[in-house]
Amino acid sequence: MPRSHLVTTRPAAVVVLAAGEGTRMKSVSLPKVLHPLCGRSMVGHVVAAARDLEPEHLVVVVGHRREQVVEHLAEVDPGVRTVVQEEQLGTGHAVRVALEALAGEGLAVAGTVLVTCGDTPLLTADTMRELVAAHHDEGNAVTVLSARMPDPSGYGRIVRAADGAVSGIVEHKDATDEQRTIDEINSGVYAFDGELLVRALGQVRRDNSQGEEYLTDTLGILRAAGHRVGARAAGDHREILGINDRVQLAAARRVLNDRLVEAAMRAGVTVVDPASVWLDVQVRVEPDAVVWPNTQLQGASVLGAGCEVGPNCTLRDTVVGPEARVSNTTSDRAEIGPGASVGPYAYLRPGTKLGPRAKAGTYVELKNAEVGEGSKVPHLSYVGDATIGDHSNIGAASVFVNYDGVNKHHTTIGSHCRTGSDNMFVAPVTVGDGAYTAAGSVITRDVPPGALAVARGQQRNIDGWVARKRPGSAAARAAAQARQDGGAVEPGPAAGAPVAEQAGG
Helix, strand or coil, X not given: CCHHHHHHCCCCEEEXXXXXXXXXXXXXXXCHHHCEECCEEHHHHHHHHHHCCCCCEEEEEECCCHHHHHHHHHHHCCXXXXXXXXXXXXXXXXXXXXXXXXXXXXXXXXXXXXXXXXXXXXXXXXXXXXXXXXXXXXXXXXXXXXXXXXXXXXXXXXXXXXXXXXXXXXCHHHCCCCHHHCCEEEEEEEEEEHHHHHHHHCCCCCCCCCCCCCXXXXXXXXXXXXXXXXXXXXCCHHHHCCCCCHHHHHHHHHHHHHHHHHHHHHCCCEECCHHHCEECCCCEECCCCEECCCEEEECCCEECCCCEECCCEEEECCEECCCCEECCEEEECCEECCCCXXXXXXXXXXXXXXXXXXXXXXXEEEEEEEECCCCEEEEEXXXXXXXXXCCCXXXXXXXXXXXXXXXXXXXXXXXXXXXXXXXXXXXXXXXXXXXXXXCCCEECXXXXXXXXXXXXXXXXXCCCHHHHHCCCCHHHHXXXXXXXXXXXXXXXXXXXCCCHHHCCC
């Protein structure tokens, strides 16, 4: 659609109806429209799609648990106006409240008013844009967004005249057998001429079984006044599906996720098993990335070109650099550098930054830790509140002891260091560039550059202890047999002997 046409059909206002309670969600704490799917709330999806139309005014009508909804909307789109419907007296009443609030601010609505619902998160900006364009091109007073349903049972049917105009909307329970064969249904989304809508709302009555003002009554009012009522069918009937319970929420989540995964694949991303991969709407994945099965990419995560993520990964707000490899990992607000390796079974907590070609290996947990280029934490270690320089190696089963029960403290490991297995670094402490630490050491003091730190008790062997203390045991018999066979173990290094070769990793 040409840009000039989009500008011409830009809505004067979009009104989102989000005041209902949604009792079928069976939620005790969360309003219906705040239930999440694919990284946004229901109403968040609707507002994002409406904002893409660049309306002059975007108004959300709130009611049930209004404080929560208003607070949420202020976070996701601070430019949204919220209007309170004190009593839920119908859809017509909600729209009237919204337009009266705008008028009260001196903001007269002259142009197209798009009315949509806060529980239709699958509705796209393109479909709404096409509805507004059709409304403009056909010169309608109101244009209904319709859809052709495989099974229209329970929905109001769109009845068209010979010229294609809408002659009526008949509810399923009131439809004749012939009308029930119609597969085009009403979505509850409309494009109105703003001035005509204001007049029609003034004529809507509440003399019905519910005592409410129905927005659909305006269609008959406008038609009776000689104005044309039209309809535009959505290309995919699933877009207009509303969510009323958790079953429908799960179904909508599946549809939306399928869209996101398909879009990623068409943009050059390999998704090995689309059915088991879940994406949030803000996730960005660059071409030639590979996403393996059972992977969830949440929040504003970014996957760089050529990286591989999965299987069995959950990444939230995590940046993965080009050519990195992440397997069986949980990561929250971390940065993984180009060519880095993570996992399997790693946990990256907030503040973690892995430099280019760095490694966080099997059963490694990092928190608020910066690991420099080419440095490795290969296995079975906890690194918290730390800085590790470039090309250093942290031995297996190391713990950065960062918490004294009151405050967190920082550990610094320099570049080209080799720290031994089973080390404890009791923060605050610094290991200088090129330094080594011996296996089994508890490092409580700074280690100068190029030094070897040994902080452990001297080994003492008590010969014959098993024979004396565990006589007759399997261990005693094995020891006796070994001595008889001449298999005595050579004694370890004496005190003061070189131990550099013991700084393993």
